[in-house]
Amino acid sequence: MTSITQHVPNYVGGISQQPDELKVPGQLRTAKNVLPDVTHGLLKRPGGRLIGNELSPYSGDSKWFHYYRDENEQYIGQIQLSSGEIKMWKCSDGTACTVNYESGQATALKNYLKQTNSGGTIVDSDIQTLTLNDYTYINNRNKPVAMLTGTSDKSPVRPSEAYIELKKVAYANQYSVNLFDDTTTQTITTATRIDVKRAVDSSNSCRPPTQSDGTFASSGSDRGAYPASGIEPGTSHSSGTYTIMCDSNANYSDLDSHEKDSYCPNVDTRIFKISHGDAINSTDINGITGRTYTVSGSGTLADRKELFFRITTTGQSVPQGESETPKYYCRYTTTYDLLNGGSGWQVGDTVQVWMKNARYDITIMEISTSKVQANLSLARPEPTPFDTKTVVTPESILGNLRTAIFEGGDQIRETGHHYDYIDQIGNGLYIKRNTDAAYRHVYSYGDISGNQTFNINNFQPAISNATPETQIRVYFYNGSSWSGTDVNSAWTNYTVNTSNQTITLNSALQAGEKIEIFQTNPSLFNISTPSGDLLNVITSKVDDVANLPTQCKHGYVVEVTNSEADEDNYYVKFFGNNDKDGDGAWEECPKPDTEIKYDPSTLPIQLIREANGTFTVKQVTWEDALVGDTAVGGTNPRASFVKTSDGLPKSNSNTYVGTINKMLFFRNRLVMLSDENVIMSQPGEFFNFWAKSAITYTATDMIDISLSSEYPAIVYDGIQVNSGLVLFTKNQQFMLTTDSDVLNPLTAKINALSSYNFNFESNPISLGTTIAFLDNAGKYTRFFEMQAVLREGEPNVIEQSKNIAKLFLNNIDLIANSRENSTIFFATKGTNKLYGFRYYQTGERRVQQAWFEWELSGTIQHIAMLDDALYAVVKNTGYTMQKFSLKLDDNSHTLVEDETYRVHLDNAVAFQNQDSNKAHYTTFDYVADEDYTKLDHTAADFSGSGQLYAVAVSTGTDKEFNGLVSKVTTFEDASDSDKVKVKIPGNWTTSTAAKAFNVVIGYAFDMEVEFPTFYVQQQQGERFTSDVQSSLVLHRIKLSLGPTGVYDTTIQRIGKPNYDETFESVMADAYTVNTVGIDKEQIATLPVYEKNTNLTLTLKSTHPSPATLYSLNWEGDYTNKYYKRV
């Protein structure tokens, strides 16, 4: 038998549920209401100071949250889940803050916050918060995110417009375009070859009279002679009478007629433009006026238009005969060129043209026939001049084209009601159809059967459904003015018969009256041009950005399609300089008529701390899409938190189902976790969840990336570490990171990290250099710490709760941690128990990992670690906010002497009777008859079941009352209307200012430490081995205590009564007067004389005074029973 002693240097190892023989020195079976500290030992936990008065919160189920602005301003907030209403309180003094709702948004904001899930329930964890400076963003996990679909919320609908850019000014070209909005075609014929025969010239312009036998007379005319003015050259009478057709003296009186011919008077060259019905210049036809070009052919001759050709007639005087004085006649040679085949010409068409009194017979020999789409306008302006004698300017070309467009059909109209626009902008024409009236149908007096009823079922495009009245708009013209000027003033004096799609006017049209019916379905039109080298026609798309004009209509939108694939399509909008038409630049824009706005009522909202101390709840102004197609799969797709139930575009048959589980900040981006996706805003643009460009990825684009796993990979939470963002699903952990210096859509990647269950109703936390999270699998909660989280390689994950595997109940939903104090608190809402985990790291070595538990004076609603204090909202009868200062602060309840000692009371209030302007002022009334002091405690909630204590804390210079302690009770004061007051035994009043004191009243709580079985322990390296086979009879245990007041020890011995001993640090009448009864250091010896396995030692302190355990020594007899340990 050997007498031995062993020293346990500290008890800051916390609770361990390992068998005692496996516990390392310093661990405990029970550590209740303690705070293990590597410097100060095992301390009694700080008491909870009541902040302000009782709160007056919502009584229903509520989500509590906190908001840390800076070291001077912290707040606790409450969101009532049933109503979505918010209350806020200051943590400094507990005063309630005014919470305002943005005007007009209150209902939407509250609806957002109270949104339930599909099962109709909402729980605390459905509400998540994220704070950035003055802004706290609040997210409801149940709220599906939607897009705004209103007309004004979409990008503008593309007008029915087009732009024709003049690419080149060219002579001898026709700048023709076709405007159409359907597939019907028109047949256009164009002459491609003509034959020109000179029928009349100076050799036969003066025809001899026709004789009765039909032959020409041999006399009466002469070559080179001309008929008199007004007589068509080359003509003759068919009447059989001789008529002097040619007056030889008429024009060339000084010459012989042959000489007249020898001068070749018909030589000329000219370009002809022939349209049926155009006037012939009288000088070309010997002064005949009123003659027009007349086409001989079949069909509608008026269609023969604008046949351009050049006739060149040359002549040479040649001698006639062999005479020495021969006569000279003119030999003509005529050439011709077809310059423009015009339109409408048919093979065989003939027309006579005149040039210098010579007649040429034109015959259409060949034509080309084409079919073109031009139901709106077939614009065929006059070709530009074929010679250089006429100046061609862009303006003239565009002007002609503009005219031609209006003239090319009856649906593009410059006048009338709801007319269209064709403006010349720069070097092009901007054409805009009036979208209120895509099609026009005009009915005048006489057009309508009986002037009253007409069909609309033959309209094109067809009026399809049974509600035609919604598709037409009627305007009435009374002969001098229209019935209305816009949609709202349209004429209504008619009835639509939906059964047979007819309209019946309520009164018949009169002469001069007409109606115009417009079909309202807007129709986009297209333009084509056969002159692609001259004109660049743009409607809604171009295939290459190079085809965009440099001048255009301000606001004009074009889709650039690039390749056949849709992925490289994008939209550009023309921004004229100074927002005016003309010169400007093309910039990317969203697809017209597309959803570009997220619905702010379905997205997280913000709680703003205003400068005046109030709070404002308002919706966030989310950025609109500025480019591309925002459809799912588009070039600038909407964030994946907008999702429908069937994955198809939103319709009446599906619903929005995408919700946001959590918001985070990561690398200057706002991160939304939704389903299996991680969506990050543009950097620095927290509310911009769109791409910068639909053309290419940029480093500043939104990032939308998804997780993939064989498990359900709905990501609920995340936390930032040095190498990336660790993401948490129910079953796995992932890391969002990048191998590049820049995080962008191309470099972002998600790696699987580990596979541990995660309680998504809690939040992961940072322990400084490591992270930690909770697992809710099974009956108990596990607490994992993840270390060495790197981009490459597996992290180390340690279950830190292994020691207390059966203590840590499941459904832990409240976590508060202080990295500065290396302390984490856990709680389940609605219970009164807090679990704490304290750690201390020195370099790579963690010297402390201690679990402990606290019991508070009521049920916990919320906990928050703000700076060095734990704030808890605790409910007894009412709600209180209590502050547990891990480090002493100026407001802690303390007894100050040469050292500062805490007053360990919960829900503690310092009542004072010195300054009525300060908080918790009350009077201390001494009732001499019954020897007690009473005071009013209106502000505090003392309705709990715990033992109330009062402690006097001197505020004056005389410390006579300092540290005076008494148990107190509450009672109904019959002398004061049965008001409930605190009764303190004895006289706690003083009239001496120097002896003034405050009375701290609160609930006492039990600090309780149960030691493990004492074994002889040997250290071998890092391990401790307990000798459980030897015999150890403990003689005594010596507790080394720090600042300690009153405490109790209990030795439980198997089969014997407990040995309880209460220690008072300083013996009565054995300490300095007017000092508190607290000993700074002491060693308490507890006699044991018991076999080590038969006893349990418990240290307990319920007194308001401190209690501190430094270390422990035990002494006893030890024998190894003579068995050699092998």
Place this chain on the structure above:
Amino acid sequence: MPTPTTVDTDTELSAVNSILGAIGQSPVTTLNYENPEIGFIYNILTEVNKDVQNESWVFNTEFHVKISPDSNKNILIPTNVLRYDLHEDNVYRTKNLIRKSGKLWDTIKQTYEFDNDLYLDITYLYPFTDLPSAFQRYIISRSSVRAATQLVSNPQLVQLLQSQEALARATCIEYECQQGDHSYMGFPEESTYRTYQPYSVLYR
């Protein structure tokens, strides 16, 4: 020959505190027997008290004490009796008494029943506080040795305390000699006889 006893000032509390002091422990103000140390020491004190009185000293031994049987003819042995012996049974061998089931048993007649009164020599167990001071001190010293052995297991301390114990026992022997007035002459109780008193010459 009766002589006045020494005034006794020791109590059980002082005895326990003396033992606590002997083994280096703090004294106590009250005897809390739930205190394992106090209980332990008190137990030692009780045992040693019994051990010492069991030696039948003059102060706790009475001769020729008449004991009457009860109505059942049994003689119950009280708790404060350490020893019973039939008076002068070295002369009268008609009975031989032992303790059996808390009563006297005649091993010769093999009966609990006694028809007549018996005259017995009795060794009593007196409370510690009733003991002569010399014996109290002896008991304390002897208890201290046991306490040092069992409570602190300190051989040096045991050795030191044993020397004190030896001195205390010497005092007890001296007390016994003094108070016993022993004589080899032999004469019955309640008679007077003065023999030669040679030791009286040592009086001074």
